[in-house]
Amino acid sequence: MVKKQLTFTINSLVRKNILSMKPYSSARDEFKGTAEVYLDANENPYQSLYNRYPDPLQLAVKKEIAKLKNVSAQQIFLGNGSDEAIDLLIRAFCEPTIESIVIVEPTYGMYSVCAEVNNVTVQRVSLTENFDIDTEVILTTVTPYTKLIFLCSPNNPSGNLLSREKIETILNNFNGLVIIDEAYIDFAKSKSFIGELKNYPNVVVLQTFSKAWGLAGLRLGICYASEGVISILNKVKYPYNINTQTQQLALEALGRKEQKDRWVDEIIAEREKLIQQLAALKIVQTVFPSDANFLLVRVTNANHLYETLMHKGIIVRNRSNVKLCNDCLRITIGTSEENRKLIQALQQL
Numbered sequence: 001m002v003k004k005q006l007t008f009t010i011n012s013l014v015r016k017n018i019l020s021m022k023p024y025s026s027a028r029d030e031f032k033g034t035a036e037v038y039l040d041a042n043e044n045p046y047q048s049l050y051n052r053y054p055d056p057l058q059l060a061v062k063k064e065i066a067k068l069k070n071v072s073a074q075q076i077f078l079g080n081g082s083d084e085a086i087d088l089l090i091r092a093f094c095e096p097t098i099e100s101i102v103i104v105e106p107t108y109g110m111y112s113v114c115a116e117v118n119n120v121t122v123q124r125v126s127l128t129e130n131f132d133i134d135t136e137v138i139l140t141t142v143t144p145y146t147k148l149i150f151l152c153s154p155n156n157p158s159g160n161l162l163s164r165e166k167i168e169t170i171l172n173n174f175n176g177l178v179i180i181d182e183a184y185i186d187f188a189k190s191k192s193f194i195g196e197l198k199n200y201p202n203v204v205v206l207q208t209f210s211k212a213w214g215l216a217g218l219r220l221g222i223c224y225a226s227e228g229v230i231s232i233l234n235k236v237k238y239p240y241n242i243n244t245q246t247q248q249l250a251l252e253a254l255g256r257k258e259q260k261d262r263w264v265d266e267i268i269a270e271r272e273k274l275i276q277q278l279a280a281l282k283i284v285q286t287v288f289p290s291d292a293n294f295l296l297v298r299v300t301n302a303n304h305l306y307e308t309l310m311h312k313g314i315i316v317r318n319r320s321n322v323k324l325c326n327d328c329l330r331i332t333i334g335t336s337e338e339n340r341k342l343i344q345a346l347q348q349l
């Protein structure tokens with residue numbers, strides 16, 4: 001496919017009301033320095049822990065992430081999970097009842113849920129049989145009203161990376177934002193699309209502290225994009241969307257990056273072991289290739305196996321009613337002890 005000249009600017013993409021609105025300006029937006037006496041935010045002066053509002057732009061956390069990922073802090077948005085970024089992107093860029101997003105199924109459920117809550121049309125395209133994208137199908141589905149294309153790589157629930165070349169074809173030929181959800185990128189062989197921020201004005205990358213970093217309970221998601229896109233997200237977010245404790249704990253985690261890397265190595269090693277053990281079982285038909293911390297597994301009777309495992313106290317995700325995933329279970333890689341229990345339960349059937 002030939003490379004077309006992209007013809008959009010962020011201001012032409014964003015909803016007109018968002019472009020023209022005046023954002024809320026908090027006390028901490030209006031005075032950013034340090035001072036001896038703070039009498040500007042109606043806080044309680046007696047309490048000493050958590051009595052102050054947090055930094056609305058989370059600059060200390062962003063500085064560390066920026067160093068780690070080789071981007072600027074102005075190319076980073078932090079949200080209450082990546083789910084917040086997904087919601088805000090749809091709300092800021094898609095006019096309800098008129099404009100639309102494209103999603104490629106089977107994939108993460110929140111893209112369509114956020115669009116539906118906002119009354120934004122969802123154009124649903126299917127992945128191919130081997131769970132890759134078909135660029136022709138996606139690009140012919142796009143209309144002048146399509147604002148966002150969501151791609152999940154590695155994809156949930158299939159576990160595979162989408163073809164990098166095909167993603168670049170979409171980036172080169174779509175006059176809107178291409179959101180690449182990299183929640184599982186730490187477990188993958190391929191490198192992140194964050195490095196493409198300088199090459200494509202329309203690339204948006206989502207990552208999260210919920211998976212490899214082990215901090216799902218904190219609710220901290222990261223969105224990397226051009227400064228123009230990030231300033232739009234900052235304009236529409238709640239003023240203090242990331243609480244003080246989350247910011248502190250994220251900073252601590254970023255200071256222990258080696259811990260995260262060791263966990264990732266261990267999970268990948270467990271994943272490769274589990275693939276072999278699952279493939280040797282008679283009830284297993286296919287273990288799909290995985291670049292994530294889970295495996296999609298096609299079995300003889302997924303509904304029955306799901307129930308059986310549940311009665312043995314082992315909970316996996318039944319994906320058998322999802323497009324292209326008939327008779328499939330999605331199994332998260334656990335500790336070696338947990339994985340041993342899973343295999344033992346399956347061998348006893």
Ligand SMILES: *Cc1c(COP(=O)(O)O)cnc(C)c1O
Nearest residue numbers: 081082083108156183208210221
């Ligand atoms: C788990 C997951 C997320 C993470 O969402 P958070 O809100 O950051 O916890 C995002 N995208 C996909 C595809 C996921 O599987």
